[in-house]
Amino acid sequence: MVTASSEGSSIRVVEVSKDFPAPVDPELRISTLDQLSLEVAAGELISLVGPSGCGKSTLLRLLAGLDSATAGELWVGDELITGPSAERGLVFQDPNLFPWLTIRGNIEAGLVARGVLREKKKEVQEFMKLVGLEAFEHAFPHHLSGGMAQRVALARALINHPKVLLLDEPLGALDAFTRMRMQDEVLRLWESRGTTMVLVTHDIDEAIYMSDRIVIMTARPARIERIIVNELPRPRQRSSPEFLRLRGQILDLLHFAGQASAESLA
Ligand SMILES: Nc1ncnc2c1ncn2[C@@H]1O[C@H](COP(=O)(O)OP(=O)(O)OP(=O)(O)O)[C@@H](O)[C@H]1O
Ligand SMILES: [Mg+2]
Incomplete structure (x- = not known):
């Protein structure tokens, strides 16, 4: 579609x-x-x-x-x-989050690595909302259920606007x-x-x-x-x-x- x-x-x-x-x-x-x-x-x-x-x-x-x-x-x-x-985003069965980073930190990690965080900062908020994780911005991966962790993995892949x-x-x-x-x-x-x-x-x-x-x-x-x-x-x-x-x-x-x-x- x-x-x-x-x-x-x-x-x-x-x-x-x-x-x-x-x-x-x-x-x-x-x-x-x-x-x-x-x-x-x-x-x-x-x-x-x-x-x-x-x-x-x-x-x-x-x-x-x-x-x-x-x-x-x-x-x-x-x-x-x-x-x-x-x-081309890839999401596996294991969400592979960085345990030492917050949920926001995990979603931002790829943007930091590519040096584009500053211009994408507003989008991070939008994506956390999109996958229903706004309230968990400052939480760490061990605070999340399996489903929530997988939503972070999806947001992390989608924030790059993969084709x-x-x-x-x-x-x-x-x-x-x-x-x-x-x-x-x-x-x-x-x-x-x-x-x-x-x-x-x-x-x-x-x-x-x-x-x-x-x-x-x-x-x-x-x-x-x-x-x-x-x-x-x-x-x-x-x-x-x-x-x-x-x-x-x-x-x-x-x-x-x-x-x-x-x-x-x-
Ligand atoms: N890096 C590698 N070195 C050697 N053999 C490999 C490598 N990666 C995959 N294979 C072999 O290729 C075949 C296909 O593996 P693949 O992981 O793609 O299967 P799959 O369809 O994803 O299986 P599953 O449904 O169990 O996840 C297997 O026989 C595997 O042993
Ligand atoms: Mg497989």
Whole structure:
């Protein structure tokens, strides 16, 4: 979805492969991604789901520019990705806050590092309000619940106005109720800013509740098994018959992907 205030960029992954040295014998290479191609529209929210170890985090790290592909190209808008950039935010399952800094300090840290705090000072306040943490400005990370800490991590990434937000199981450590509330918060941020989002999740309901398209990946080396276009109207009803039908369809596909991995191990 692209809003009037859209900040998002399109993403293009073109025949990307990624090999790693095998832990037992560095001479051997393990193929993690195999000529994977994917396009994401500006302002779109997509989910990546697939068996554990198939290469989802690897793909996000390549998009973040934290690692480079063995072959192929990754583009954000008309820019080839060659390294990290504040325009591509990354949020992990662990919020990774600096324990010695206040909540405000954590949100400001990236701005300080880039030497732009002075002109962005007012925005810090706005972002704390946006994620509902105004009252905790002077608190420290150990004062926060898991959900609140994850909201700080989101604010810290969003304050750079990223064109793309890469979310690697960001809600994975939260209890079921907090998780559902946070899903709504992420959707609200997505709708208000129009940031392109790529969400890795193991939670099929989360993928259906949140995303425009769901990319089902095969076991390693990851290829795309299927892309499901999710046209359910928003806000989505988690127990509607259409929601449950889509869930059944995805579970069937994942079961197939799991079987393929068992066969390739045999
Ligand atoms: N730096 C690395 N060196 C060697 N092998 C690696 C490295 N990073 C990832 N791998 C291997 O690449 C494969 C894919 O890992 P990745 O973390 O991308 O999987 P994933 O799909 O995110 O799994 P999960 O769902 O469990 O988080 C794994 O077999 C992993 O061991
Ligand atoms: Mg992972």
